[in-house]
Amino acid sequence: MKRRTFATVLGTAPFINLLPMGARAAEARPQVIRISFPGAGTGGRPIVGGSFPANSHLQRAIDEEFKADGIRVEWKHFPGAGPALNESFANGLTDFAFGHGDLPLIVGRSTGLKHKVLMSAGRGGDSYFVVPAGSTAKSLTDLKGKRIATFKGTAGQLTTYRFFERFGLSDKDFKVISLDSDSTLAALSTGDIDGTVRAPFDVEARGVAHRIHEILNDPYITRPSTVWVGEEFEKKYPEVVQRVVTRLVKVAQWSTLEANREKQLQLWATSGTAYVDYQKGWESTKDLRDRINPLLDDYYQASIRNSIEEAKKYKLVRRDVAFDGWLEPRYLNNALKDLKLEDYWPQQAADGKVKVPGRKL
Amino acid sequence: MTPPLQPGKAGSAVFTGLRRFAHAGVGLVLPALLYGLWLLAVERRWLPEQILPAPSLVWQSLQELWASGELQGHLLASASRVGWSLAVGGSAGLLLGLAMGLSRTLRDYLFPSFDVVSQFPVLGWIPLLIIFAGIDEALKISAISIAVTVPVAVNTLKGIGNIPPALFEVCRVYRFTPWQVVRRMVLPAAAPSLFNGLRQAVMQAWLTLVFVELLASSEGIGYLMVWGRQLAQLDLVIVGMVLIGAVGVALDLALRTLESWLVRWRPPAF
Amino acid sequence: MSAVIHPVLTVPALPARPPAPAINWRGAVLPLALLFAWWAVTALGWVDTRLIVPPANVLHTAVKTLQDPVFLQGVLFSLGRDLSGFAAGSAAGLALGLAMGTSRWADRALGPSFHTLRQVSLFAWLPLLSSWLGYGELSKLVFIALSTLYPVALGTFEGVRGVSRAHAEVARVYRFTRLQMLWRLILPAAAPQIATGLTLGLIYAWVATIGSEFLLANWGNGLGNVVIKARASFNVELIVFGMLAIGLVGTALNRIAIRIEARVLHWRAPSPSAF
DSSP: OHHHHHHHHHHHGGGGGGSOTHHHHGGGSOSEEEEEESOOOGGGOSOOOSSHHHHHHHTTHHHHHHHTTTOEEEEEEOTTHHHHHHHHHHTTOOSEEEEEOHHHHHHHHHTTOOEEEEEEEEOOOOEEEEEETTOOOOSGGGGTTSEEEEOTTSHHHHHHHHHHHHTTOOGGGSEEEEOOHHHHHHHHHHTOSSEEEOOOHHHHHTTSEEEEEEEOSOTTTSOOEEEEEEHHHHHHOHHHHHHHHHHHHHHHHHHTOGGGHHHHHHHHHTTSSOHHHHHHHHHTOSSGGGTSOOOOOHHHHHHHHHHHHHHHHTTOOSSOOOOTTTBOTHHHHHHHHHTTOTTTSOEEOTTSOEEEOOOOO | OOOOOOTTOHHHHHHHHHHHHHHHHHHHHHHHHHHHHHHHHHHHTSSOTTTSOOHHHHHHHHHHHHHHTHHHHHHHHHHHHHHHHHHHHHHHHHHHHHHHHHOHHHHHHHHHHHHHHHTSOHHHHHHHHHHHHTTSHHHHHHHHHHHHHHHHHHHHHHHHHTSOHHHHHHHHHTTOOHHHIIIIIIHHHHHHHHHHHHHHHHHHHHHHHHHHHHHSOSSSHHHHHHHHHHTTOHHHHHHHHHHHHHHHHHHHHHHHHHHHHHTTTSOOOO | OOOOOOOOOSSSOOOOOOOOOSSOGGGGHHHHHHHHHHHHHHHTTOSOTTTSOOHHHHHHHHHHHHTOHHHHHHHHHHHHHHHHHHHHHHHHHHHHHHHHHHOHHHHHHHHHHHHHHHTSOGGGGHHHHHHHHOSSHHHHHHHHHHHHHHHHHHHHHHHHHTSOHHHHHHHHHTTOOHHHIIIIIIHHHHHHHHHHHHHHHHHHHHHHHHHHHHHTOOSOSSHHHHHHHHHHTTOHHHHHHHHHHHHHHHHHHHHHHHHHHHHHTTTSOOOOOOO
16 A cells, blocks of 8 residues: 555656646735725615726726636725724725725824825715705804714715815814714704705705705815725735726726716616715716826825825824825826826816816817 | 731731732732733734724823813713613602502503513614604613613512512501602612612613714713724723723712612611 | 401502403503504604604514515524524633632632623623624624623622532532532522523623624624614614514513523522522
């Protein structure tokens, strides 16, 4: 018995050289790519809409990209929004974030999370302040001392504070409570809160609330969101990062085509947010490239710097946040070059005005 | 009570004292170990720093919040909610228990419903209460009051059930009015059960308070913990836990003192 | 002049009444009255029927949901979580209670920490637990186990402490081994308090299950998630039905636990309530 086994082993020895070297090559590739969205649909369902990274999930574009290599893509959604994504990353459970808002992004970095900014995920849009249907308030000053809802720790909190500022008020003039989107809708319906920053179309259609303020297309009130990758992942698998970025840019370009507007709105509505909110919310955007823009231009950088100052002002971070060394634009630049899209998108100056218009379509 | 020192026994008294000190000291071993583990975990980064704050940070935050008065504000908000609910729910529970315990008619009408409803977990009521009472103080007080009413009523009932019937006879002989029966016989006789009920009620009240504050609040200790969580300041979460524990200990102690003072007329059996 | 001593009653003296009927019809009066009031108020339109939904609608939703396999799956999931957490917590609680009860030194070392940590209201652990263990099954199970641990450990501890010294002496005379001590003396003697602890543990486990499903919502399965989804779609009928389901399961678990407790302890004479 022993002699036979020994002979078998000896017999196969010359063939070992012919074993595929795939095993060694796989070390340079991850087995799974974990992509997280700082948010979830209504009721916590694992679908989000409203941006081109969301499209890459809805169309399974990234899955397709890596199918041939046998790399699985794990999509994660967090009803706890930005803060929950930070926790997950701190625990080493995610590699990419698609569309992180300014505040949780900054809070994460201030607590020592190490990631690299790859591109911006979307910008612009309009902001509205709504009050419950029965409310007699005509302006924010009427609501002084009343209950305002916002999801603390998310970009919405800073947007709400900027709204206050715009009217000469501050967060100390109100009772600000933290509620997620579903709870805010319920609270609006029962009149338990006195106001919130929210898209008004669906709630007005249902007769639940109405708007008292609108700030349209103001580049100071709204801030761009971000796509980032964990530093460790980027160091280990730079080619994977490049492929993700290139694919995302492709999806971004698809998303800016007017012919695809309706398709996107339908896809986004599967997240549970009402179709009319998306439709009316994007109606005034004539050129989709104004809001679907991945560039890390002056506007992006200035906005994030402003948000850092705001976070420090409102004591939402305890340590200073260094902006230098955070951005990693080379993947984006490579992607733009490879896809011949370097002049496709408009570049905005720090104040939001267009510095270099996008290529004529 | 240590017996008075007798000549020649001084040494053994010192020994007894040392022994008692050692006994108490042993209780500190576990906390000390855990604290050491915490320090080690922070230094060696067994858990990421965003999720395990250093003890020094927790202590620092505690001091900052105390100095700015915020801590007192949150504590007061939570404590007043519990206080009001104990008053409302406690009286309701007492009345209910007395009614069902002393009157067979009322018991026949009320007890079956009460029996079923009392076994509902309070948390089950909350989504409904949110719809009716909103998310303001009304919700919190009503939810916590419900949580308080049940143990108080149940224990009052039990306490009355344990009263020897002979005592009722005595009341009848003295021709007590119902009010006198309650005040001079039932309450003192059922006191141990009543306090048991009160103790459970306080615990349930805290449980419900923390839950409701975690769900939706604009001030209070639960709110502090949510704030800390949302802004990745977990030291605030730990400060919140420490506070909740401290108040729990204080309440328990207060109840014990109150009980022993109120029942001081009854000498202990042993 | 000797007073006539009337038959002892726990109510003010009444003339002798016919024996109470076997079924207590009066008990049904209150629930029926409330049900009628509920129906009347919605039928007459006195309240906003979006908030206070008519009972018929709730019944309709109830029937529809009970036929939905996803719902039944959810109930099973919640129960599964509940019972696994309960099992883990009870085992740990029994072990802890036994250790603290039988060994003076274990009591001194673990007791103070145990009693202090016990004062930290259960839900206060949840934010920290979910930070460390995430929003998934693990943190829920740990939380449920923790909720069960306290009452079980406490009950076991008190039961073991209550074992009479005389009995322990006899056991020692008969040279019982450790295991025999445990199985034939300690556990039977402490059984009532252990049973009380386990019953309480079961109640808390269900509260913890539902509470953690509410607070750690993650689009998973479970009864709590049903209610959360109902809230998201503002389906008040479903919220009411979900709440009833939660309450009924809790009541059922409670009743079962009490039955089992009575059955297990039936060989014991009722304990004197003197002390």
